Amino acid sequence: xxxxxxxxxxxxxxxxxxxxxxxxxxxxxxxxxxxxxxxxxxxxxxxxxxxxxxxxxxxxxxxxxxxxxxxxxxxxxxxxxxxxxxxxxxxxxxxxxxxxxxxxxxxxxxxxxxxxxxxxxxxxxxxxxxx
Amino acid sequence: xxxxxxxxxxxxxxxxxxxxxxxxxxxxxxxxxxxxxxxxxxxxxxxxxxxxxxxxxxxxxxxxxxxxxxxxxxxxxxxxxxxxxxxxxxxxxxxxxxxxxxxxxxxxxxxxxxxxxxxxxxxxxxxxxxxxxxxxxxxxxxxxxxxxxxxxxxxxxxxxxxxxxxxxxxxxxxxxxxxxxxxxxxxxxxxxxxxxxxxxxxxxxxxxxxxxxxxxxxxxxxxxxxxxxxxxxxxxxxxxxxxxxxxxxxxxxxxxxxxxxxxxxxxxxxxxxxxxx
Numbered sequence: 001x002x003x004x005x006x007x008x009x010x011x012x013x014x015x016x017x018x019x020x021x022x023x024x025x026x027x028x029x030x031x032x033x034x035x036x037x038x039x040x041x042x043x044x045x046x047x048x049x050x051x052x053x054x055x056x057x058x059x060x061x062x063x064x065x066x067x068x069x070x071x072x073x074x075x076x077x078x079x080x081x082x083x084x085x086x087x088x089x090x091x092x093x094x095x096x097x098x099x100x101x102x103x104x105x106x107x108x109x110x111x112x113x114x115x116x117x118x119x120x121x122x123x124x125x126x127x128x129x130x131x
Numbered sequence: 132x133x134x135x136x137x138x139x140x141x142x143x144x145x146x147x148x149x150x151x152x153x154x155x156x157x158x159x160x161x162x163x164x165x166x167x168x169x170x171x172x173x174x175x176x177x178x179x180x181x182x183x184x185x186x187x188x189x190x191x192x193x194x195x196x197x198x199x200x201x202x203x204x205x206x207x208x209x210x211x212x213x214x215x216x217x218x219x220x221x222x223x224x225x226x227x228x229x230x231x232x233x234x235x236x237x238x239x240x241x242x243x244x245x246x247x248x249x250x251x252x253x254x255x256x257x258x259x260x261x262x263x264x265x266x267x268x269x270x271x272x273x274x275x276x277x278x279x280x281x282x283x284x285x286x287x288x289x290x291x292x293x294x295x296x297x298x299x300x301x302x303x304x305x306x307x308x309x310x311x312x313x314x315x316x317x318x319x320x321x322x323x324x325x326x327x328x329x330x331x332x333x334x335x336x337x338x339x340x341x342x343x344x345x346x347x348x349x350x351x352x353x354x355x356x357x358x359x360x361x362x363x364x365x366x367x368x369x370x371x372x373x374x375x376x377x378x379x380x381x382x383x384x385x386x387x388x389x390x391x392x393x394x395x396x397x398x399x400x401x402x403x404x405x406x407x408x
Binding site: 029046048049050051053069071075076079080084101103105107 | 242258367370371379383385389390393394397398401403404
């Protein structure tokens, strides 16, 4: 097992108003006004269309591990920005800011990912439109 | 040694580039080949013609997730562009389960399409769906009567035509009425007929005018806005050293393993739990 020095931080970071239903339709409703910040390790990257899905293990307030999944743009849009299936690696520690599902499931849609060195990638505000 | 060739080589490159620029300014108006992306309204146009009661019923049965673009005319009280459902799982867009987009919906999609010109036909290879459309220009007419009936409807219909001056005119019949016209859920009947008129207007541009005639569902022809294809730059379709229409993609194929089991069942459906391992 990998190191699990993980904490779960719920943070109302900033309000983002962005279209959720684009290329061919997002399915669920997300809270677009209250993003959450997740700190944890990457557990699965599904590099696929229609939308890339990223899963990460996050410790909740009680110390229990919760697997969060969040959806990203499509493969082509991400490739255009220079990302690929190896950009995020299993076990890598990341911080993800996501708009969470309104029904409380540990699911979200990406705002951005922050790497351990502070570099921001896949940012919706910077060239990662959710098509 | 490399230095000695730097100046003449640079000069030669400069000359070659200017020659190439000059050559590019000239273009063969009857050559449509290349990788293009379409710009224009995502439907045939923003103003569909009035519909028949049967057409209205079909329109209302289709529940898209895309609605009217803000700022566009409503065409009176036409409901077509203002009735999108809020989440995809409440809709019934056939494409959400990897059913074919069909014609003309796929042609109206802005993802790249490659035109491949062969003797007697034009092929359109679509990135989205990884799908091929054959536009015959070998002198044949589109099928009709018993032949058309025996052929039956097809997702992309049956297409034939030829050059009128420097405009390529193509006719399509026999489309499958289960596919929508567009992302907004406008219907078409199997009796619909389409005319596409392609005119190359520059080295890197083609204009398209599309007209649909479908008296079963529409009270008049639906004439498109001017659609513009612009050439996709080589660097925009080269990823990790690999050039081509399908570069940068897992594939354009809509695979139910990804789309249905891998996305609908995990994310798109609001009752799903999300996590797959």
